[in-house]
Amino acid sequence: MTLWKPDPTFYPSPRDAAAAPAEKLAYVAAFDRSANRPDALTVLDTDPESASYGAIVGWTDLPYTGDELHHFGWNACSSALCPSAPHPHLERRYLIVPGLRSSRIYVYDTKDLVSPELVKVIEAEDLGKRAGYSRPHTVHCGPEGLYVSALGGYGEEGPGGIAVLDHTSFEVLGRWESDRGPQYLAYDFWWHINHDVMVTSEWGTPSMIEDGVVGESLLGRQYGHRLHFWDLRRRRHVQEVDLGDQYQMVLELRPAHDPRKKYGFAGVVTNVEDLSASIWVWYEEGSRWAVRKVVDIPAEPAAADDLPDVLKPFGAVPPLVTDIDLSVDDKYLYVSCWGTGELKQYDVSDPFKPVETGSIHLGGVVRRTSHPAAPSERLSGGPQMIEVSRDGRRVYMTNSLYGSWDDQFYPDGVGAWMAKVDTAGFTLDERFFPHGDDFRGLRPHQTRLQGGDASSDSYCYP
C-alpha cells in the first residue's frame, strides 16, 4: 500500500539529501567463506547516543548457504520523485540482496524491524531464464524499476549485463539491454539520470573471479579495461571508451550527484605495468564521452618474505583501489586502497584536479596497522567497501573484498572488521570498531545506511 505523504527519505535534490538526519542503523552484508553456514544481513547501531553504539544489534541469517553476499540496494530511493513517472508514495523499505556466487536475489523487509525479515527469494533460474544472466551484483532503483547488474550469462560465461526487476512485485522483468554493441564484461553501473545516460564498467567473467584472480588473465590483460556509455531510455549502447589494456579492472562508478553535471569517477584496481592504481574522470567532450586519469597511486616496495605468494614475484604491494565513493555534495572522493591498507580522501571540487586532503592507514598486506580502539591487534585486510553518510560527516568501511581474493592477498586470514571515520578531523572513531567475533566468523562486505547514503540515490532536481 502506498503512503499519503512522500517517503521522508526521498529528497528532491542532493542539497536536500545532505541535510538529512544522521542514520541510526547500518546494514552490512556478511558472508561465510566456507559456505558451511548461512551468510547474514547484520545491522549495526550507528546512533552515538545509544548504549549499543557500534555494536551489532540485528542479525538475519539467510535461508541457504554459499550465497556470498556482496553488494545490495534499496527497493526505492529519491529517483521516485523524478517528474517523468513519479511515484513518491512508495516506501524505502526493502533491501534487494543478491548472492554473487549463488545468483539468488533475496528481498528483505526492514520496516519497523531491527533484524530484517525475508519476504521473497528470486531463484537463479528466474534470473537466468528471464534475463539471461547470473552472478547478480550492483542494485540501483531507477526509472524502469530495479536495475541489477550481473557478471555472467545464464549457464555461460557471458555476456554480463543488467536485469530489470519490477519494483513492487520484484519479479524479474527481463534483460535491460536492447542493443549491447561490443559490451561483454560487466560489473558496476549507474547513470546521469537527467541526461538519459547509463554508464557501465567491467570486471571479469565468473571463471576469471570465482577461484581467485587468474594470473595469466591479469598479465594477459584480459580483465575489463573499458567504460560503456548507453542511452538509458532506448537501452542502446552508444560508446565504448578504452582506458588502455594495462588498466585492469575498472570497477566502481560514481557519477556526480548534481543532475546538471555530466562527469563521474571510476576506480581502476591495478596497472599491470607497475601495479599502481588509478582514478579516472569521465566527461563529455563535444558530443562524445572521454576519460582522463586524475590520480595515480603507486605500489609500495616490500620484501618478498612479507608478501603472499601472489605478490612475491613483484616485490611490491599494489594499492588495489577496490572501491571509491563520492560525497553527496560532490566535493569529496573517498578511495580505499585494500592492498596497502589506506583510506584516502580527495577534494574533488575540481574533478580534474583532485587534491589529497586526508589519509588513514588500517590493516594492509605488509603494514597491518591496528585500530586505535584495539592497538595491540595487527589487522588483516584493508579498507575496502566504503559508504559515506548523506551529510558527508561519516565514512564507514569494511575489510573483505571477495572470498577467494581475500585468501590470496591475506592468506593468513583476512579477519573481519568495520571502522568509521569522522570526516571533520578525518579521524577514526574509537567507539566504533566491531571486529573479530562480533561478526561470528563471517566477513563483512557492503554497508547500506538507513534512509539512504552517498551511493544509493539519484536526484532529478539540482
Added chain:
Amino acid sequence: MTLTAVILLGAFHGINPSMGWLFAVARGLQERSRDLLLQSLPVIALGHLASVAVVVLIVSATGSLVTGSVLSIASGVLLVGFGLWHLLSKRHFRWVGMRVSLPQLAAWSFLMSSVHGAGLMLLPVLTRLPAATTAAGGHHHGGALSGGMVVAGIHTLAMFVTATVIALVVYEFAGLTILRKAWFNLDRMWAFALVGAGAITLATAW
C-alpha cells in the same frame, strides 16, 4: 454549478505534481531557464486537452447511438471500475527519459493524463449535456460534440492556469523541498473520487 465542477476538476489536475507542472519546473531548473519552463506548460496542457478530448469524442459518438440512461450507466460502471483498478493495482505509469522534445512532452502529458483517467471524471458532466441526452438524435450530434469540446477546453484552461501559477511559485520562490511535505497522495484521492463519481452517476441514472 456544472461549470464550477469542470473548473475545479481542472484546477485539481493542475495542482497534481505528476500531471505536468513538476516536469516543467524540472526542465527549467535543469537548464536554468524560466523560458523553458514557460514553454513546457502549454505543451503539457495540449497533451492534457487531447486526452480529455478523446473522452468527449467517445461520449458524443456513443451518445448519438444509445439513450441517455444507458450512457450514464455505462459511464458510472467505467468510473467505478477505473477507480478501483487505480486503488488496487500495483502497476503505475512508466516513462523513461528526462530529455524530451516539446512534441514528446505533449505525448508524455497525453499518456499521463489518459492513464490517470483525467477525462473520465468529466463523464457525469458530458452525459448531462442537453444534446447528449437526446437519444439517437443524429442531428444533435454536432451540438454534443461542440458542447463537450467547450467543457474540455474550460477544464484544460483551468488546469493550465493552476499549473502555471504553481510552477512559477515553486521555481521562483518556494523551491522543491516543499515536495517532501506537501506532495499529498492525490492519485489515491483521485481514485476514490472516480469511484464516488461513478457511484453517484449510477445512482442518479436509475
